[in-house]
Amino acid sequence: MKSIGILGAGQIGSAFAQLLARHQIPAVIANSRGPASLAELVKALGPGIRAGTREEAAAQDIVLVAVNWSKLPTALAGLPDWQGRIVIDANNPIEAPLFQPLELGGRLSSEIVAELVPGARVVKAFNHLKVALMTSDPHAEGGRRVLFYSGDDAPARAEVGDLIDQLGFFGIDLGTPAVGGQLAQFPGGPLLALNLAKFG
Numbered sequence: 001m002k003s004i005g006i007l008g009a010g011q012i013g014s015a016f017a018q019l020l021a022r023h024q025i026p027a028v029i030a031n032s033r034g035p036a037s038l039a040e041l042v043k044a045l046g047p048g049i050r051a052g053t054r055e056e057a058a059a060q061d062i063v064l065v066a067v068n069w070s071k072l073p074t075a076l077a078g079l080p081d082w083q084g085r086i087v088i089d090a091n092n093p094i095e096a097p098l099f100q101p102l103e104l105g106g107r108l109s110s111e112i113v114a115e116l117v118p119g120a121r122v123v124k125a126f127n128h129l130k131v132a133l134m135t136s137d138p139h140a141e142g143g144r145r146v147l148f149y150s151g152d153d154a155p156a157r158a159e160v161g162d163l164i165d166q167l168g169f170f171g172i173d174l175g176t177p178a179v180g181g182q183l184a185q186f187p188g189g190p191l192l193a194l195n196l197a198k199f200g
């Protein structure tokens, strides 16, 4: 089984960790303040999720990155080569307290994230639902709650799709960033924040 790292242990990082823990999938989670600061969180999550350093989390086969947009360059700086490992980009270019969309000069947010993780295969996922919908039962409305994902590398998309499936959601592959990234891009992507379920 592929190993999983989580960079960012706030709302989205810990929600993803909670989903993994629920399905007995181990992972290492990191924030900016070091493993000791995550002791309470990992205790609450259970034995499969351990706190690690930023470098440890980033060394896993699949690494979900969920960090405040303006802190991404620091969070991803100075890490060893990604060597084709998968980065799940859960980030959106918006930040508290203003929640104003940031100016990206017409670029996709996933292109900007991809530049920060050279050599990684980036799949955008876990970015389009509010955190409460990520952690609540994906079968709550009947069917399976839908999660969208997109990225340039088809095998990487398939791996993330498998993980989404294991977590109980129905994954929909939106294809390349040029197509799928636009659909789930913040702001304006038509699929953002929709709580959709697949029946049958």
Ligand SMILES: NC(=O)c1ccc[n+]([C@@H]2O[C@H](COP(=O)([O-])OP(=O)(O)OC[C@H]3O[C@@H](n4cnc5c(N)ncnc54)[C@H](OP(=O)(O)O)[C@@H]3O)[C@@H](O)[C@H]2O)c1
Pocket: 007, 008, 009, 010, 011, 012, 013, 030, 031, 032, 033, 034, 054, 065, 066, 067, 068, 069, 071, 074, 075, 076, 090, 091, 092, 093, 094, 126, 127, 128, 129, 130, 131, 132
């Ligand atoms: N919240 C949502 O509903 C939601 C939904 C979809 C997507 N998103 C996106 O997901 C991303 C994270 O959002 P969030 O709500 O989870 O934010 P958050 O609760 O503020 O958590 C951010 C995390 O990033 C970590 N971090 C910051 N700088 C770091 C560094 N240099 N190295 C390692 N870790 C660092 C923080 O660690 P420290 O606490 O130690 O600083 C914290 O654990 C954002 O891009 C956001 O747009 C959020």
